[in-house]
Amino acid sequence: MNEIQQIKLYRCDEIFCIVDENDGNLGEGSYGKVRLGFHQKYEHIAVKCSEMKGGRREKNLVEKKIKKEIGHLQQANHENIVRVYGWTNWPGAVAIIMEYLPAGNLKAILMDEDIVLGPLLRARFGEEIANGLAFIHNLFDNKRLLHGDIKPENILMTEDLHCKIGDFGAAQLSNYTGSTTTPRHRDLRSAQMTLLYAAPERLQNISTKLTPKYDTFSFGMTLHMILAREMPIDAGTPVQTFSDRIIEGQRPSLESIQTYIGELEVEGQDDDAAVIRFLKEEMTRCWQQDLADRPTMTEVNEHLQSQLRNRDLNVFHKLVYDASKDLCLKKPSFVQNDNLPINRFCPPGFKVHGNVFKALVKKQCCTIRKFCNTNGIVCVTIYCFFLLLI
Ligand SMILES: Nc1ncnc2c1ncn2[C@@H]1O[C@H](COP(=O)(O)OP(=O)(O)OP(=O)(O)O)[C@@H](O)[C@H]1O
Ligand SMILES: [Mg+2]
Secondary structure: OHHHHHOOEEOHHHOEEOOOOOOOEEEEOOOEEEEEEEEOOOEEEEEEEEEOOOOHHHHHHHHHHHHHHHHHHHHOOOOOEOOEEEEEEEOOEEEEEEEOOOOOEHHHHHHOOOOOOOHHHHHHHHHHHHHHHHHHHOOOOOEEEEOOOOOHHHEEEOOOOOEEEOOOOOOEEEEOOOOEOOOOOOOHHHHHHHHOOOOHHHHHOOOOOOOHHHHHHHHHHHHHHHHHOOOOOOOOOOHHHHHHHHHHOOOOOOHHHHHHHHHHHHOOOHHHHHHHHHHHHHHHHHOOOOHHHOOOHHHHHHHHHHHHOOOOHHHHHHHHHHHHOOOOOOOOOOOOOOOOEHHHOOOOOOOOOHHHHHHHHHHHHHHHHHHHHHHHHHHHHHHHHHHHHO
16 A cells, blocks of 8 residues: 555544535445535545444455555546545544535436536536546556446536546556456445446456456446436336346447437537437447447547537537536535534444534534524524424
């Protein structure tokens, strides 16, 4: 774990947890929670906390997994990869400190029907993900980084709807002969989601080594979701059945994409229809059954870039503007000075011990005091009554 020594270890009491209306929760995964935090230098940050529980072996496993993820992220310094600032730890936990992406993950944006996503914006999503993947696949002369878990939930979005690849928890460093580090264990929930984007060679045999063409396949499935704006699996189909079909060579339905192309043509938007048709062809190239038939991510990236080159920048400006209107940006407006340092805050499963409880009580008292100053004794009585009720 030499990589971790190169990146900054922050003291846990410099990282504050923001408790907003969503309880400061950005996401949840197999190892813990991703929390919205605050640091004086970076302002808002995302803190991916992992609980270290169980015996020494289990704790070592979690620490090793987190350190590996930090090491990978640190090596992948690129505009389409989420930036890592450092890490922190406190008794019972270890956490990655990352840049905060206020528009959340791509899946949430795609599944929100109120958000208008024009064809060229979708092409830009594809191109930026491909750009990030091509970068990690060509990291060094003798080494490449494979992501291993490309899916819309792992693509994080900036305020202006640019894509950054996140979650390097399944990533592996490989040399060009293909030997990799040992794949880590992933729990069933996380694995089940990932199965929807997994290539047939690994669905058939999970110990098959990770290759760049595995990421190409998952990219193809992600592109499907970008175009169809629906999950690759039909509601009611068991994941196992879906996986069996992928192994046999079947792929998700193209119906929604065809309908979308048809609608654009009826509206006379032939250029837009051509963009979607082009992306659809790229998608089918990427999810070929045979690895040799799938393009490298460098090829995909060049191909997608050729579609976007020489486009009027104002077009993108307008597309982002239209999409942002219904986007709910999770940017908190201010930081209260009574937010708790992260070590005082408890991720799930963490025991609420004495000082956390005291800190929470202090926070409540502080709120009452503020309330009292502005609204007088009557409101305080109502507030206390309300507190008793909940
Ligand atoms: N930097 C960030 N900014 C904003 N939201 C984030 C950030 N990182 C993660 N999230 C949110 O948290 C969710 C889970 O994050 P991530 O994918 O890294 O964890 P995970 O799936 O639990 O990881 P693992 O598979 O390694 O256990 C994301 O889908 C996203 O919604
Ligand atoms: Mg994830």
